[in-house]
Amino acid sequence: MRGLRVLLLVCSCFGIAASGCRHCDETYQEADDFLSDPTNLECAVDEDCLVEVYNCAELDVAYCGQVTLSKTAAASSEWRDIRVDLRSCGKGSSCTVCDAALVPTCAAGHCSSPNL
Secondary structure, rough: HHHHHHHHHHHHHHHHHHHHHHHHHHHHHHHHHHHHOOOHHEEEOHHHHHEEOOOOOOOOOOEEOEEEEEEEOOOHHHHHHHHHHHHHHHHOOOOOOOOOOOOOOOOOOOEEEOOO
């Protein structure tokens, strides 16, 4: 009976860990999709853009734990939800954001970081 309990405990822990990875993979894809959407990068002047530190996940449109997006997109409920999920996926990881300071600019109506 004790062996069965241990086996069930191990299986349930594995299931939780596996679902956490799947959740984070989906979160990273959602973040990439959001940050690749041109409407989330729209700007008129440099002040419309910002750089946000999120965590150390490898996102397609990020550099060194930082992303560039418009202030409007950063204030959206959709990004807030993604940001919370990104940060929860980064908990427990032992990486630090590097000293690369991205500078957000508005070029041709879209936020970018020319020092990438």
